[in-house]
Amino acid sequence: MSEKIYCKYCGTERSSVSSLTNGSCSKSPEGKYHVPYEGSEKSKYECKYCGTERSSISSLTNGSCSKNPNGKYHIPL
Ligand SMILES: [Zn+2]
Ligand SMILES: [Zn+2]
Structure with missing residues (x-):
């Protein structure tokens, strides 16, 4: 089983950190590339x-968040 790496801002999935961070992210407030989610894989993301709570990072980050001070989407814990 290969490990999956997810972008914490948009939920894009890649098999390595380098391939993830080479891709551009439309939702990252930190810059134009995907940023790896550092938490472990979970059944629910808060x-x-x-x-x-949502069952995937991509569905969580698709929703707009009224409390995020840095952007408009939910960010997984
Ligand atoms: Zn991304
Ligand atoms: Zn939120």
Whole structure:
């Protein structure tokens, strides 16, 4: 089983950190590339600002967050 790496801003999935961070991210407030999610893989992902729960990072980050001070989307904890 190969490990999957997810972008914490948009949920894009890649098999390595280098291939993830080579891709451009439309949702990252830090720059134009994907940023790896550092937490472990979970069955539910919770927004660190408002506590909204979704079953995947991509569905969480597709939702807009009224409490995120740095951007408009939910960010996984
Ligand atoms: Zn991304
Ligand atoms: Zn949120």
